[in-house]
Amino acid sequence: MSRVRRFFRTYIPFSRAGIQEAVVYRANFICFLIGEIMSAFIMYFVWKAVFLSSGSETFMGFTMEDMVVYLFISFLTGYLTYSDGAFAVGEEIVDGSIAARMIRPCSFEMCFLFQELGNRLISVSMIFVPIVAGVEIYRYITCGELRFNIVYFLLYIVSLLIAYMISFYFNVCYGFMAFFFKNLWGTTLIKETLVGFLSGAVVPLVFLPSGLAAVLNFLPFASLSYTPVMIYMGMYTYPQIAMRLGLQLFWMVVMFGVSKLIWRSAVKRLAVQGG
Amino acid sequence: MRYFRLHRIFIAQYLKKLMEYKADFLLGAVGLLFAQAIQLIFIGIIFSQIPDLRGWTYEQILFIYGFSLISKSLDHLFTDNLWMVGYRIIRKGDFDKYLTRPINTLFHVIAENFCVDAFGEMLTCVLLLCVSIPKLNMPFHWYTIPLWIVAAIFATLIYTSLKIITAAIAFWTKSSGHITHMLYMANDFSKYPVSIYNRFVQIVITYILPFAFTAYFPASYFLTGKDPLFCIGGTVVAGSLLFALALFVWNRGLKAYESAGS
Numbered sequence: 167m168s169r170v171r172r173f174f175r176t177y178i179p180f181s182r183a184g185i186q187e188a189v190v191y192r193a194n195f196i197c198f199l200i201g202e203i204m205s206a207f208i209m210y211f212v213w214k215a216v217f218l219s220s221g222s223e224t225f226m227g228f229t230m231e232d233m234v235v236y237l238f239i240s241f242l243t244g245y246l247t248y249s250d251g252a253f254a255v256g257e258e259i260v261d262g263s264i265a266a267r268m269i270r271p272c273s274f275e276m277c278f279l280f281q282e283l284g285n286r287l288i289s290v291s292m293i294f295v296p297i298v299a300g301v302e303i304y305r306y307i308t309c310g311e312l313r314f315n316i317v318y319f320l321l322y323i324v325s326l327l328i329a330y331m332i333s334f335y336f337n338v339c340y341g342f343m344a345f346f347f348k349n350l351w352g353t354t355l356i357k358e359t360l361v362g363f364l365s366g367a368v369v370p371l372v373f374l375p376s377g378l379a380a381v382l383n384f385l386p387f388a389s390l391s392y393t394p395v396m397i398y399m400g401m402y403t404y405p406q407i408a409m410r411l412g413l414q415l416f417w418m419v420v421m422f423g424v425s426k427l428i429w430r431s432a433v434k435r436l437a438v439q440g441g
Numbered sequence: 442m443r444y445f446r447l448h449r450i451f452i453a454q455y456l457k458k459l460m461e462y463k464a465d466f467l468l469g470a471v472g473l474l475f476a477q478a479i480q481l482i483f484i485g486i487i488f489s490q491i492p493d494l495r496g497w498t499y500e501q502i503l504f505i506y507g508f509s510l511i512s513k514s515l516d517h518l519f520t521d522n523l524w525m526v527g528y529r530i531i532r533k534g535d536f537d538k539y540l541t542r543p544i545n546t547l548f549h550v551i552a553e554n555f556c557v558d559a560f561g562e563m564l565t566c567v568l569l570l571c572v573s574i575p576k577l578n579m580p581f582h583w584y585t586i587p588l589w590i591v592a593a594i595f596a597t598l599i600y601t602s603l604k605i606i607t608a609a610i611a612f613w614t615k616s617s618g619h620i621t622h623m624l625y626m627a628n629d630f631s632k633y634p635v636s637i638y639n640r641f642v643q644i645v646i647t648y649i650l651p652f653a654f655t656a657y658f659p660a661s662y663f664l665t666g667k668d669p670l671f672c673i674g675g676t677v678v679a680g681s682l683l684f685a686l687a688l689f690v691w692n693r694g695l696k697a698y699e700s701a702g703s
Contacts, residue, residue: 193619194619197619197620197622197623198619198622198623200623201622201623201624201625201626201627202626204626204627204629204630205626205629207642208629208630208632208633211633211637211638211639211642212487212494212633212637214637215494215495215633215637216487216490216491216494218495219491219492219493219494219495220490220491225490226490351465351468351469351472351558352465352466352467352468352469352470352471352472352558353468353472354472355469355472355473355475355476356468356471356472356475359472359475359476359479360475362479363479363482368479368482368483369482369483369486373486374486
């Protein structure tokens with residue numbers, strides 16, 4: 167018990183620092199959010215035009231209502247599971263301050279994790295309720311009945327938390343690329359576009375050719391966004407949900423293991439430039 | 442004339458720097474190419490199910506998309522350093538450097554960087570136009586090519602001016618990169634026909650943040666030959682007005698600027 171308490175006593179200050187950071191930069195966050203949510207609205211208008219043009223009630227099995235729920239919940243999921251510990255690792259390697267972190271008596275990724283959780287606390291509480299409420303009100307108006315399902319919602323939260331951990335460790339791995347590429351702008355763009363597409367954030371994976379969709383469903387990227395969103399929408403049966411959550415856990419363990427391996431080999435290669 | 446010569450020297454200087462970091466350039470360009478490719482896959486999936494999008498065919502949509510990249514990539518290529526003004530240069534106190542040189546500050550900031558990453562967008566742009574134009578039956582006159590050039594220049598000015606204005610806010614607030622980002626993101630609205638949006642969005646992207654004039658309006662003129670006055674004239678007016686405003690804000694900002702460095 168005392169070990170648990172010591173663990174939290176060590177890392178909670180990092181969360182507090184994260185919260186303070188978020189408060190100082192709140193204007194940045196709000197502007198960033200408005201910029202990002204615009205792309206969700208562009209997609210909304212494009213899909214509306216698609217449904218009007220097709221003259222059919224469904225598009226590859228999705229109704230307009232499904233599409234709107236998919237768009238905004240996948241925007242929310244993408245936002246909540248976004249992790250940029252990668253940049254911090256990269257910057258610290260470039261400016262050499264990683265050396266100071268390596269001699270501290272605490273795990274470097276736990277520091278990042280707790281700092282990021284604190285940093286995101288305020289923004290999450292600001293956007294989570296409005297988006298979920300907005301989506302549900304939209305569904306209520308278009309269907310005339312309450313579609314909100316508390317069981318699916320709770321399972322979505324579980325899936326979301328695992329997705330965040332996968333994303334966190336994936337981005338820790340990616341952050342180590344700074345050992346090899348000294349500039350991260352281009353690689354980050356490539357990574358984010360690819361992950362966005364492979365995770366189903368651009369189009370639902372069921373819209374893709376079935377062979378490709380089957381492969382992507384198994385890859386870790388689907389676990390980042392597609393799985394939680396489909397759970398929220400009630401597109402899976404309970405046995406399917408159990409399988410998807412199991413797959414998510416599997417990828418979480420894999421990412422964790424890979425990040426540990428890279429860390430070990432990267433430490434050996436590290437040459438701090440300047441000081 | 443002196444400024445043209447200076448610009449050449451700046452670019453030559455920049456290209457030397459670039460040769461040092463070839464991998465960086467390649468990754469940046471590939472990244473932008475990827476980002477565009479994914480969007481095109483999305484459009485492809487949509488059109489696999491519908492014959493047209495509110496009356497616009499697949500080729501027409503590709504043309505509008507390609508056209509939107511002309512001004513976006515030109516602006517990206519030449520004026521990328523404006524981002525840094527709002528994100529870093531003023532906050533770190535590095536802006537003082539520009540004030541000590543005997544050339545226009547705005548010119549100096551812009552000329553200092555030459556963002557070759559933009560070639561990724563340019564390549565997509567050329568590919569899209571080459572694929573779509575032969576399949577479209579577009580009206581062609583002797584003045585079509587001059588009008589393309591005029592439209593491209595003033596559409597680019599719309600992008601650049603919005604970036605100058607939002608970067609200049611940092612003269613007062615020290616940092617404004619997030620404001621540039623917020624407004625810049627609205628440019629994605631210009632990739633699709635304005636008619637798919639609701640009234641509110643249409644008014645905003647036509648009259649307030651006139652991104653519709655960077656792509657949809659001029660592109661629709663070249664596609665249909667209708668409304669040249671509004672489509673091309675509007676681009677010229679929007680570009681000129683915004684640029685005048687940008688110069689005004691920049692100069693006011695310079696007067697208000699107090700160094701932030703130590």
